[in-house]
Amino acid sequence: MYGTGLAKGLMLTLRHFVESYVDDVRYGFRKYHHSTDNFGIRQGTKTKGVITVQYPDEKIAVPERFRFVPFLIIEDEDHPTRAGKDWCTSCGICAKVCPPQCIWIVRGNDPDTGRPVPEPEAFFIDIDICMNCGFCAEYCPFDAIKMDHDYELASYDRTTHHIHDKERLSKPNSYWRSIAPTRAYDEMLVRGTWEHKDAAKEARRGAASARGSAPQPAAQTEAETASAPAAAAEAPAATSEATAASAEGATPWSEDEAKREERRRKALERKAKRAARRGQ
Amino acid sequence: MVAPALDPEVQTNSTTIEGAIDYLVSARPDAVSPDSRDGYEGIIVAAGQLLEIARMIRDDLGFDYLSSATAVDYLGEGDHMEMVYHAYRTSGGGALVFKAQTDREQAEIPSLTSVWRGADFQEREAWDLYGIRFAGHPNLKRILMWEGFHGHPMRKDWREAYYEEEQKPFDSRWPGGHVHRSEEKNVFGKNVAYPPDIDLGRLMDTSETAVYQSLGLGVDVERIMDKDGFETNELVVNMGPHHPSTHGVFRMVLTVDGETVTSLAPVMGYLHRNHEKIGERNTYLHNIPFTDRLDYISSMGNNHGYVLAVEQLMSLGRRYNEPTYRCEALRVMMVELSRIVNHLWAIGFWLNDIGAFFTPVLYFIQERERILDFFEAVAGSRMMCNYMRFGGLFGDLPERIKSVSNLTNDRVRDYNTMQFLTEMINERIPRTIDELELLLTQNEILIERSMGVGVLSRDDAINFSAAGPLLRGSGVAYDIRRAEPYSIYPELDFDVAVEDEGDMYARYRVRVTELRESVRILRQILPRLEATKGESIWADGKPGAYAPRVPLGEAYGRVENGKGELGYYIVSAGGRNGSMNPWRYHVRAPSFINLTPMGVMCHGHKVADIVGILGSIDIVLGETDR
Ligand code: SF4
Ligand code: SF4
Numbered sequence: 001m002y003g004t005g006l007a008k009g010l011m012l013t014l015r016h017f018v019e020s021y022v023d024d025v026r027y028g029f030r031k032y033h034h035s036t037d038n039f040g041i042r043q044g045t046k047t048k049g050v051i052t053v054q055y056p057d058e059k060i061a062v063p064e065r066f067r068f069v070p071f072l073i074i075e076d077e078d079h080p081t082r083a084g085k086d087w088c089t090s091c092g093i094c095a096k097v098c099p100p101q102c103i104w105i106v107r108g109n110d111p112d113t114g115r116p117v118p119e120p121e122a123f124f125i126d127i128d129i130c131m132n133c134g135f136c137a138e139y140c141p142f143d144a145i146k147m148d149h150d151y152e153l154a155s156y157d158r159t160t161h162h163i164h165d166k167e168r169l170s171k172p173n174s175y176w177r178s179i180a181p182t183r184a185y186d187e188m189l190v191r192g193t194w195e196h197k198d199a200a201k202e203a204r205r206g207a208a209s210a211r212g213s214a215p216q217p218a219a220q221t222e223a224e225t226a227s228a229p230a231a232a233a234e235a236p237a238a239t240s241e242a243t244a245a246s247a248e249g250a251t252p253w254s255e256d257e258a259k260r261e262e263r264r265r266k267a268l269e270r271k272a273k274r275a276a277r278r279g280q
Numbered sequence: 281m282v283a284p285a286l287d288p289e290v291q292t293n294s295t296t297i298e299g300a301i302d303y304l305v306s307a308r309p310d311a312v313s314p315d316s317r318d319g320y321e322g323i324i325v326a327a328g329q330l331l332e333i334a335r336m337i338r339d340d341l342g343f344d345y346l347s348s349a350t351a352v353d354y355l356g357e358g359d360h361m362e363m364v365y366h367a368y369r370t371s372g373g374g375a376l377v378f379k380a381q382t383d384r385e386q387a388e389i390p391s392l393t394s395v396w397r398g399a400d401f402q403e404r405e406a407w408d409l410y411g412i413r414f415a416g417h418p419n420l421k422r423i424l425m426w427e428g429f430h431g432h433p434m435r436k437d438w439r440e441a442y443y444e445e446e447q448k449p450f451d452s453r454w455p456g457g458h459v460h461r462s463e464e465k466n467v468f469g470k471n472v473a474y475p476p477d478i479d480l481g482r483l484m485d486t487s488e489t490a491v492y493q494s495l496g497l498g499v500d501v502e503r504i505m506d507k508d509g510f511e512t513n514e515l516v517v518n519m520g521p522h523h524p525s526t527h528g529v530f531r532m533v534l535t536v537d538g539e540t541v542t543s544l545a546p547v548m549g550y551l552h553r554n555h556e557k558i559g560e561r562n563t564y565l566h567n568i569p570f571t572d573r574l575d576y577i578s579s580m581g582n583n584h585g586y587v588l589a590v591e592q593l594m595s596l597g598r599r600y601n602e603p604t605y606r607c608e609a610l611r612v613m614m615v616e617l618s619r620i621v622n623h624l625w626a627i628g629f630w631l632n633d634i635g636a637f638f639t640p641v642l643y644f645i646q647e648r649e650r651i652l653d654f655f656e657a658v659a660g661s662r663m664m665c666n667y668m669r670f671g672g673l674f675g676d677l678p679e680r681i682k683s684v685s686n687l688t689n690d691r692v693r694d695y696n697t698m699q700f701l702t703e704m705i706n707e708r709i710p711r712t713i714d715e716l717e718l719l720l721t722q723n724e725i726l727i728e729r730s731m732g733v734g735v736l737s738r739d740d741a742i743n744f745s746a747a748g749p750l751l752r753g754s755g756v757a758y759d760i761r762r763a764e765p766y767s768i769y770p771e772l773d774f775d776v777a778v779e780d781e782g783d784m785y786a787r788y789r790v791r792v793t794e795l796r797e798s799v800r801i802l803r804q805i806l807p808r809l810e811a812t813k814g815e816s817i818w819a820d821g822k823p824g825a826y827a828p829r830v831p832l833g834e835a836y837g838r839v840e841n842g843k844g845e846l847g848y849y850i851v852s853a854g855g856r857n858g859s860m861n862p863w864r865y866h867v868r869a870p871s872f873i874n875l876t877p878m879g880v881m882c883h884g885h886k887v888a889d890i891v892g893i894l895g896s897i898d899i900v901l902g903e904t905d906r
Binding site: 003006013016058059064066067090092095097122124128133135138180181266 | 448449450451452454455456457458459461462562563565566567568570639646649656657658660661666674679680681683684686687688689690691692693703715718719720721723727823826
């Protein structure tokens with residue numbers, strides 16, 4: 001009969017309408033209340049009816065792999081030997097793999113010898129350009145740059161706020177381990193230690209030279225360390241910070257233009273020299 | 281492989297590509313020669329005889345479907361321009377690749393629009409971006425850039441006003457990072473160069489004549505307008521560029537006789553950012569997230585086509601490992617899930633276009649949300665998935681789809697991934713498709729509105745290089761997953777959806793069938809995932825390098841995306857020009873080429889049907905304009 005198709009469709013709409021109230025009744029009209037622990041069910045595969053999330057009174061916590069604007073990992077403040085130190089060694093790989101080229105790194109140099117030190121002097125990311133692809137985090141060999149979960153970055157003035165400098169980018173290691181525990185654990189397995197790769201290497205060297213003396217106390221704060229396969233290699237080194245610490249000084253990102261220019265010129269010179277050496 | 285030298289008569293029957301090439305070479309040695317460059321395939325045709333040879337390819341050899349026609353600028357590599365054509369048989373099989381070369385300065389090649397009308401927009405694009413003239417083209421106008429644009433931007437020696445460097449990575453990033461905001465280099469008013477002979481006043485001219493005269497509608501606007509306006513019953517109507525009804529910033533100019541459309545010209549390019557030029561500056565790796573932004577509804581499929589093309593090239597070199605079985609299974613699963621997303625979206629917004637405003641589409645979006653939740657947990661992003669890598673993937677499935685509260689008011693979810701997937705595939709998605717059919721398939725209003733509207737005949741569909749549901753809705757059972765299978769599709773059990781009528785309703789039916797077939801494929805993927813649990817997604821167990829070695833040569837990787845055939849034509853200059861960047865990176869965009877028959881399909885219909893017909897083609901402007 002003409003019109004039956006239409007009527008059936010309307011019945012479906014009616015069913016959806018009724019279903020949109022079922023949850024309200026089921027949760028005693030406290031569907032959106034904090035105390036009802038129903039969010040996972042409401043947003044899951046079994047649910048029918050309304051699935052709307054009442055932002056900002058409720059927000060969907062993002063999954064671990066979610067990626068939004070990178071940040072740099074620095075050592076926790078209570079780390080026994082490396083407190084506040086960058087994990088980044090300014091190797092430049094993230095700047096190379098970044099598709100829109102929004103990462104700028106100034107490699108640090110020892111002021112006395114002029115030799116590069118494994119720590120960036122400055123680090124900038126233009127988050128207006130960043131496409132949140134996650135390549136920097138994926139290809140960083142030191143696990144030093146990670147994708148953040150904080151997507152609430154609106155600001156009134158993008159010209160002053162949207163180039164993140166090193167200060168703004170740096171977040172402690174413990175933050176990364178709190179927002180992405182599973183991934184941090186997997187990365188630890190690959191690295192073989194909860195520590196920074198280099199620090200662990202130093203530690204091994206230190207342990208080797210100190211062989212025969214009393215074993216170093218394991219000063220880790222993490223309980224998980226016990227399960228790490230390379231826990232033995234993690235004894236912290238006491239004296240390996242001398243070179244790196246000397247790079248700490250003036251904040252390069254607040255320098256004037258002339259100084260930046262000068263540094264850039266020097267860096268390019270070094271680069272040209274290296275290229276010439278390679279050419280030979 | 282060298283085929284035995286047979287009598288040309290016999291070789292006509294040869295169904296292999298090699299046979300076809302041998303036939304052409306032996307029949308017309310004056311015009312055709314095999315392309316013997318390292319890593320290249322197909323034949324090179326003398327430009328003068330191109331039209332003749334193209335007819336032979338279509339009529340004698342049966343390559344009735346011209347998939348892609350694009351240009352390459354070999355500046356410094358022989359200093360010539362080259363048009364590259366990929367022709368297929370709709371009965372299936374590989375491509376006959378043929379090329380025609382021309383001088384860079386006086387670039388001219390005969391137009392193939394008289395053989396395949398599908399070449400129309402693609403040749404206009406080649407003229408626009410490369411400056412190749414196509415003799416005999418009925419309407420050789422710019423298509424992505426505007427008339428009065430200076431130069432042809434895809435030429436290797438063309439530079440934008442805020443040019444930084446030929447290839448990424450740029451030197452100023454490291455070790456002496458010199459931070460600047462990109463606007464500093466891209467100052468408004470200084471970011472466009474005008475040709476010396478252009479009359480800027482004309483660009484400011486808001487009179488009707490200037491706006492419409494370049495469209496080739498054959499209408500004299502003055503004649504229509506100068507009377508009191510009502511004297512003649514022919515009228516020019518401008519639709520768009522406005523978002524909801526034209527699916528993005530897309531514009532159509534039509535002439536109407538009363539309510540009936542007499543001619544229609546699509547106008548595009550409002551979202552053009554020269555994706556391909558960016559792609560040639562990028563390294564191979566950089567391009568993966570850029571492909572996400574083409575057809576942003578199904579980014580997984582875009583990734584897939586691109587990595588397939590690059591993997592084809594990489595497989596020519598040493599030290600290349602095929603993706604593992606688990607990797608392939610995961611790829612197919614992701615692609616099929618995005619096909620479901622795409623078709624739900626396409627049907628939903630098509631309904632919006634014909635007047636069923638937002639009730640059905642919101643039912644479908646609910647399902648889409650669940651699939652995107654899954655993408656987000658696995659790939660890190662809902663739409664810009666950036667999931668596939670050369671020879672592998674970003675990551676395996678996580679054990680659990682889990683979140684950690686971080687912001688205030690964050691609510692946490694935690695599901696077992698495989699259980700989530702199983703419930704989605706076995707219960708939720710099939711239920712939604714059932715509802716969709718209940719709501720629509722027998723709905724009398726929908727049937728009256730869509731049957732017999734926007735008809736594209738079988739022959740036209742093939743000749744216009746239509747792809748995807750638009751082609752299959754016109755009775756051509758051509759699905760790349762079957763016609764030229766890739767990945768693990770050969771071992772999967774599914775049918776190609778096809779309907780004969782060629783109208784809007786047929787395309788709707790094709791999409792519904794494809795939804796069901798996708799679910800069928802996904803159900804076969806689930807046990808395969810269980811069986812390969814623990815297997816690495818990388819052949820040698822560790823992730824691929826960020827600068828893979830891509831040997832010299834060309835490749836055309838194509839996949840059946842939700843919107844049709846998505847192809848990537850990639851030329852690698854190998855070690856010669858910095859092996860990290862492709863020499864040529866071309867996207868055969870189904871949304872773009874499927875618009876070629878738009879004028880034919882709309883002819884004789886009412887104005888109110890135009891938006892519906894556009895919706896039934898299913899385009900995304902990110903891909904149309906590139
Ligand atoms: S790749 Fe990692 S270590 Fe290297 S510069 Fe970038 S953040 Fe630093
Ligand atoms: S997420 Fe991607 S675009 Fe953003 S800084 Fe990292 S590499 Fe660059």
